[in-house]
Each structure stands twice: as C-alpha cells, then as structure tokens.
Amino acid sequence: MNERRRLVSVLTVLALVPFLLAGILEARNQDAPKAPGEQAAVKAPEQETAAVPRPPKERMAVYVLLAWVWLSIMVLFWLLRLRVREADRVFQMGLRRTAGKTPEGQGH
Amino acid sequence: MNVLRAWIEERLGLRAVAAFLEKKEVPRHKHTIFYYTGSSILFFLGIQIVTGVLLAFYYQPTLAEANASVARIVTEMPLGWLLRSVHSWSATFMIAIVFVHLLGIAFTKAYRKPREATWITGVLLLAASLAFGFTGYLLPWDELSLAATKVGTNLPKAIPVVGAWLTGVMRAGEDVTGDTLSRFFIFHVSVLPLAVIALLGVHLFLVQRHGMSVPLEEERKGAKGPVIPFWPNFAYREAGVWLILLGLLVTIAVFAAPGLGPQADLMAPAPEGIKPEWYFLFLFQTLKLFPARILGLNGEIVAVLIMMAGMGLFAFLPFIDNRPAERKGKVIAGLVWAGLAYAMGMSIWSLL
Amino acid sequence: MKLLYSLFSRRAFLNSLIGGWLAALGAAFISPLLKYIVPPTREPDQVSVPLAEVQDLAAGSVQGFAWGNKPGLLKKAEDGSFIAFVGVCTHLDCNVSFVAEKRRFYCACHEGWYDENGINVAGPPPAPLRRLAVSVEGDALIVKKQG
Numbered sequence: 001m002n003e004r005r006r007l008v009s010v011l012t013v014l015a016l017v018p019f020l021l022a023g024i025l026e027a028r029n030q031d032a033p034k035a036p037g038e039q040a041a042v043k044a045p046e047q048e049t050a051a052v053p054r055p056p057k058e059r060m061a062v063y064v065l066l067a068w069v070w071l072s073i074m075v076l077f078w079l080l081r082l083r084v085r086e087a088d089r090v091f092q093m094g095l096r097r098t099a100g101k102t103p104e105g106q107g108h
Numbered sequence: 109m110n111v112l113r114a115w116i117e118e119r120l121g122l123r124a125v126a127a128f129l130e131k132k133e134v135p136r137h138k139h140t141i142f143y144y145t146g147s148s149i150l151f152f153l154g155i156q157i158v159t160g161v162l163l164a165f166y167y168q169p170t171l172a173e174a175n176a177s178v179a180r181i182v183t184e185m186p187l188g189w190l191l192r193s194v195h196s197w198s199a200t201f202m203i204a205i206v207f208v209h210l211l212g213i214a215f216t217k218a219y220r221k222p223r224e225a226t227w228i229t230g231v232l233l234l235a236a237s238l239a240f241g242f243t244g245y246l247l248p249w250d251e252l253s254l255a256a257t258k259v260g261t262n263l264p265k266a267i268p269v270v271g272a273w274l275t276g277v278m279r280a281g282e283d284v285t286g287d288t289l290s291r292f293f294i295f296h297v298s299v300l301p302l303a304v305i306a307l308l309g310v311h312l313f314l315v316q317r318h319g320m321s322v323p324l325e326e327e328r329k330g331a332k333g334p335v336i337p338f339w340p341n342f343a344y345r346e347a348g349v350w351l352i353l354l355g356l357l358v359t360i361a362v363f364a365a366p367g368l369g370p371q372a373d374l375m376a377p378a379p380e381g382i383k384p385e386w387y388f389l390f391l392f393q394t395l396k397l398f399p400a401r402i403l404g405l406n407g408e409i410v411a412v413l414i415m416m417a418g419m420g421l422f423a424f425l426p427f428i429d430n431r432p433a434e435r436k437g438k439v440i441a442g443l444v445w446a447g448l449a450y451a452m453g454m455s456i457w458s459l460l
Numbered sequence: 461m462k463l464l465y466s467l468f469s470r471r472a473f474l475n476s477l478i479g480g481w482l483a484a485l486g487a488a489f490i491s492p493l494l495k496y497i498v499p500p501t502r503e504p505d506q507v508s509v510p511l512a513e514v515q516d517l518a519a520g521s522v523q524g525f526a527w528g529n530k531p532g533l534l535k536k537a538e539d540g541s542f543i544a545f546v547g548v549c550t551h552l553d554c555n556v557s558f559v560a561e562k563r564r565f566y567c568a569c570h571e572g573w574y575d576e577n578g579i580n581v582a583g584p585p586p587a588p589l590r591r592l593a594v595s596v597e598g599d600a601l602i603v604k605k606q607g
Contacts, residue, residue, distance in 0.1 A: 062190070065488055066362055072485040073355045079478050080348045087341040162496065185499060187492040 027101050122383035135322045142212030143320060145205055147346045152202035155357070156240075159195040160297065169293035175371035182368060184320070193365035197398065198357055199241055203387050206237050214425070214444045215434045218321040219362040223425040231423045236304050241385050243296040249289060250369030255382040257292075258284050266412035276346065278307070283288060285374070305389030321394075324433055373444035380396075383458065390454035391415060418447075494547040503528045508600040514542065520576070522558035525603070531555050532592065532603065533565075536577065544592040544603045545578050565589060 117123055134143055154164055157232060166185060168177040171406075181188040210230070213219055219227035246257045262286065264274040279286035336342045384392055398411040429440045474572050509525050517523055517536045524547065525532045531547040535558070545565075554569035564581070565574040572583030579588045593606045 006443050031536065062362055066359060068488050069358050070355055072481050072488075073351045076478065076481050076485070077348055077351055079474065079481065081352070082474065083346070083478075084341065084344045087337075087344060091337055091341060162493075165497065186495040187489075188496060208593070 112207070115227035129339045132316070132319070132339070133335040134320055134342045135326065136334040136336050137283075137322065137326050139212070139216055142209070142216065143259060143342075144346060144349050145209035146147060146315070146318065148205050148349060149202060150308075151353060152198050152205065152357075155198045155244075156195065156202065157301070159191055159198065162191055163179045163195055164297060169247070169289055171249070171289060174247065174289060175368070178368055180233050189365055190361060191359040192271070194357060196366050197364070199244065200386070200423055201353070201357060203241060204238055206234055207387075208235060211444075212449065215441065216321070216323040217429065217441070218323075218430045219426040220429070221426070222315070223318055223321060226311060226314040227426050228423065229307050229314065231310060233307050235303065236307065238387060240296065240300050240304075241387060242246075243292040243300065245385055246289060246292045247296065248368055249372050249378045250384055251372050252369050254284065254372035254374075255378045257288070259346045260381065260384060263412060264411040266406070268409070268413075279377070279435055283374075301401045324437075325342050328433075371411045386455065390451040393454040396458075472597050501529065503530070503605070506602055506604040507532070508597075508602050508603070509534065509575075510602060511519060514601065520563065521560060524565070527603070533558065533589075534594070534601070534603075536567040542594045543577075544594045547587055547593060548590070550587040550589065551582065555591070 125165045134140065163181060166177055166181050166188075168174060178192070181190055183189070185191075213227070213230070217358040242257075242260060246253050261275055264278065265271045267274060276282065278288070278291070279285075280291045322333070336345075383389065394415070395408065395411050400407045402410045425440075429437055431437055432440075469492050470547070482593050486533050495529060495594060504527065505525055507525065514523055514534055514536065517534075517574050518545065519536050519538050519540065524536045525534055527546055533545045533547040534554075535543050535545070547565075548554075549556050549567035549569065549572055550570050551567065551570060554567050555566045556565045556572075556574065557566075559566045562573075563575075563576045566572070567574075567583070567585065570584045572585040574585065575581050577588075580586070591606050593604045
C-alpha cells in the first residue's frame with residue numbers, strides 16, 4: 001500500500017510539472033517579449049515567426065490535449081505494470097509459453 | 109479470426125519469428141538499463157518518419173518557398189507548430205539516446221568479438237543520424253540555418269586532396285544556393301532513410317544473431333546469469349519506457365516549440381550568434397581553439413585532420429581494443445571516458 | 461443477480477483496457493491530424509473585379525477571373541449586363557473554355573459542350589455550369605456565391 005501511495009504521489013507531481021512550467025514560461029514571455037528584437041541592430045526588422053499559437057482558445061485546447069496525453073500514459077503505464085508483474089510471476093514459476101518444457105528450478 | 113491467422117501462417121510462416129522472440133533472453137545485471145536504448149532509438153526514428161512525412165506534405169524545398177512553407181505549416185495548419193516541434197525535439201532526443209547507446213556499448217565493451225560488425229554498422233548509423241540532423245537543419249532556410257550550413261559545408265575543404273571537391277558535392281557548387289537546398293532535401297527524405305533502413309536491417313540482424321552481450325565482469329562469472337525473457341517481460345518494460353519518452357517529448361514540444369527566423373538572404377552578412385546543433389558544438393569549439401597556423405600548416409587543416417584521425421580510431425575501436433580484459437582494455441576505457449569529458453566540456457564551453 | 465460464469469476472461473478484459481486506452485491516446489491526435497492532412501479549402505465569399513478590366517469587353521464575349529483556386533468566367537450579355545460562371549466542367553473538373561464562334565463553352569477533356577447560359581447541351585457533363593451572382597458596386601463588379 002505504501003509503495004502504491006508513493007507511486008501515485010510521484011505520478012501526480014509529474015502531472016503537475018507541465019502546468020508549473022507553463023506558468024513560468026508564460027511569465028517570462030510577458031516580461032520580455034521584445035528583448036531579442038531590440039539587440040542586434042544588424043538584423044532585418046522582420047519579426048521572427050512565433051511557433052506557439054497565440055489565440056487563448058487554442059492554447060487551452062493544447063493544454064487539455066497535454067493533460068489527456070499524460071493521463072492516458074499514466075493509465076497505460078499502470079496497466080503495463082500489471083502485465084509485467086504477471087509475466088514476471090509466470091516466469092518465476094518456471095512456466096514458459098512454449099509447451100512441453102519442464103519447469104526449471106532456477107529462473108529469476 | 110483463427111482461420112485468418114492460419115491463412116497468414118501458411119503463407120508467411122511467421123511462427124519462426126515468434127518462436128525466436130519467445131526464446132530470446134535479456135541478461136539481467138547492473139548495466140541492464142542500457143539494453144533499453146536500442147529500442148528507444150527505434151521509437152524516435154518511427155516518430156521522425158511519421159512527423160517528417162506529414163511535414164513534407166506542405167513543405168516546399170525551393171529557395172523561394174521553403175521558409176514561407178514552414179511559416180505556413182507553423183501558423184496556418186492545425187497543430188502544424190506542434191508537428192514541427194515534435195519533429196525537431198524528437199531529432200534531439202534520438203541523437204541523445206544514440207550517444208547514450210554508444211557510450212553504453214563502449215563502456216561495457218560490447219563491441220568485442222564477435223560483435224565487431226555490429227559496431228561498424230552502428231558507427232555508420234551514427235554518421236547517418238548526424239547527417240539527418242545536419243541536412244534537416246537547413247530545410248527551414250532561415251538566417252541561422254543558412255549560416256550554420258555555410259560553416260558546416262566549409263569544413264571538408266580542409267581535407268587534403270578531396271576536400272574542395274567534397275564541399276562542392278555537398279553544396280552543389282562553390283556556394284550555398286537553391287541547389288544546395290534541393291540536394292539536402294533529397295538526402296534528408298530519400299537517400300538517408302534508405303541508407304538507415306539498410307544499415308538498420310544489418311545491425312538488427314547481427315544483434316539477434318549474436319544475442320545480447322554481457323559486460324566483461326559478468327562474463328567472467330562463468331555460468332549464465334539471471335535473465336529476463338524478451339517476450340513478454342522485457343518487451344512490456346520497453347513499452348513502458350516508450351510511453352514515458354512519448355510523454356516527455358510531447359511536453360517539451362508544447363512548451364519549447366522552436367520559432368522560425370526570417371528568410372535567409374544569400375547576400376546579407378552573417379547574423380549574430382550562429383551555432384550548429386548541440387551535437388556538433390564540441391567540434392565547433394575545438395575548431396575555434398586551434399590557432400590559425402601550426403608549425404607552418406593551416407590550423408584548420410590540422411584540426412580537421414586530427415578530428416578525422418579521432419573518428420577513424422573510434423570507428424575501428426573493436427580492432428584496436430583487441431584485448432579488452434587486460435590492461436590495454438582498461439587504458440582504452442579510460443581514453444573513452446576522457447573523450448566523453450572532452451566532448452561535454454567543449455560543448456558547455458561553446459555555450460558560455 | 462450473480463453470474464455463474466464470467467462474461468469474459470481477466471486477460472480479455474485487461475487486453476481491451478490496454479487497447480482502449482491506446483485508442484484514446486491516439487484519438488486525441490486524430491481530429492487535428494485529419495484537419496492537417498485535408499485542410500479545408502473554402503471558396504472565397506466574394507471576389508471583386510475592377511470594372512475597368514471588363515468595360516471594353518464586347519457583348520457576347522467572355523473574360524476570366526480568379527475565383528479562389530478555380531477559374532471564373534465573366535460573360536457580357538447583349539444588354540451590357542454580366543453573368544458569371546465557375547469555369548469548371550461538371551463532369552470531371554477540367555477547366556472549360558469559351559468558343560466564341562459557336563457561342564458555347566467547351567470542355568476539351570471529354571468534348572463536353574455548354575450553351576451560352578451554361579446549360580449542358582452535348583457530351584458527358586451531367587449538369588449546367590455553376591452560376592455566380594454578379595452585382596455592380598462602385599467601380600467594381602462584385603461576384604458572389606448564388607443563393
């Protein structure tokens with residue numbers, strides 16, 4: 001039970017990190033959006049095309065997508081863990097997929 | 109369903125492959141974690157192919173349209189910016205894991221007999237991966253990538269005899285032009301993928317044929333150590349690793365999406381702050397350190413020759429390290445550590 | 461009500477859970493991916509053609525203009541008014557031309573013919589040429605979708 005609780009808390013922290021990062025990056029963006037354009041007077045006056053979409057609705061959609069991606073990853077990870085545990089148990093019992101093999105004593 | 113399976117089995121005979129995979133075992137020891145690197149590279153390669161094809165739907169590899177088409181993908185197409193960001197970051201992740209894979213092999217001396225051929229194909233795959241990065245970097249055709257390509261394609265000139273010709277081959281002439289872009293594009297989407305597929309085929313075949321190697325200290329223990337069956341135990345673990353990598357990739361791609369600089373102008377002076385991609389930084393810094401003239405020779409030529417010598421030694425490491433268990437092996441391992449420290453130090457220095 | 465036998469095995473249940481969540485993970489990317497692969501190319505709402513370009517057009521003759529990505533055709537009627545068509549054959553999308561001597565539109569791909577009002581009269585085209593609404597506003601012709 002202890003181990004599971006630890007796992008859940010680690011996963012929750014991991015899930016919160018993206019939002020934390022988003023906040024930090026957002027703050028930095030608002031403070032200095034034009035700074036790189038002011039230096040290097042040699043550069044052409046054309047702006048660098050920003051890569052991240054600006055409209056607020058699209059940004060929310062992307063964060064929702066990200067949250068969904070992490071949620072499904074965590075669920076899949078947990079399901080895989082079940083499978084891995086099962087496969088390990090089966091292996092330790094000495095049973096292998098190929099029929100007709102006598103179980104060996106050693107095999108961890 | 110079973111009828112379909114029987115039909116396929118009768119014609120393709122894939123049962124043999126499945127049987128092989130069921131018997132395959134992965135040794136379990138303190139360096140087992142390195143065994144995950146190979147499939148992770150494959151995972152990122154798959155992502156690169158898919159995202160690359162999608163980007164190529166709208167990318168136009170001509171002088172006039174390249175930059176504008178990338179701008180269009182990034183601003184107009186739904187999630188185009190994310191697609192490009194994933195492609196760019198996945199490239200970095202893939203090359204990073206290629207290096208980890210390489211270091212794992214070098215330190216556990218997995219290249220020793222009979223796996224020398226696996227090492228050689230691996231070194232060629234490394235070269236192909238770096239070539240992918242180099243050719244891809246030019247494709248957005250913005251100021252930075254043009255400048256980085258000019259510098260990068262200038263380097264071969266320092267090689268004696270064939271240098272200038274090599275640069276001419278890379279640039280499609282003396283200067284970087286629209287022809288260079290076409291050439292880099294076809295290398296990036298056709299020549300290199302075909303080469304990688306061929307090399308990978310050989311590399312993977314050799315890996316399966318020889319099985320997973322164990323570090324020297326494990327081998328010395330004599331008896332066969334503990335193992336994990338590849339299927340399904342190790343394979344499910346690999347799937348878990350892939351999931352984590354996918355999550356990290358998408359997260360970084362969302363929050364650190366690359367921007368696009370203004371269109372490159374062949375006549376304009378070089379912009380400030382040009383630097384190559386991170387995996388070339390240590391070479392870049394090494395070149396900067398060499399004085400213009402050494403013992404009467406052009407400093408750059410000496411630097412390039414030394415680099416090529418280093419690469420040659422590296423490529424033939426299994427043949428040089430023919431006594432890995434003895435003192436010579438330990439010395440070489442020390443030199444590899446030193447090389448790693450040098451590369452990391454130089455890379456960090458170039459960023460300061 | 462207690463079931464005597466389970467409806468499906470634990471293995472099948474877990475398999476479908478894994479498959480389902482993988483599908484869910486993929487589904488998040490499917491919708492934007494489909495929009496990326498087939499971007500919606502909308503026709504313009506309206507196009508304006510400066511009157512100066514078509515003023516000198518003889519009655520009964522045709523001039524082309526750009527209707528988004530498709531060719532548009534402006535025909536000056538005997539009374540000086542304009543009618544506009546989308547110059548794309550209704551058979552298999554080839555661009556049509558105007559044959560002045562015959563006062564008909566012609567599609568070279570499969571020899572389809574339309575009369576001067578765009579009605580399909582000969583060959584494979586199944587329907588008339590699509591009409592666009594034309595109005596004069598100031599010093600330009602405004603061409604809009606009909607209806």
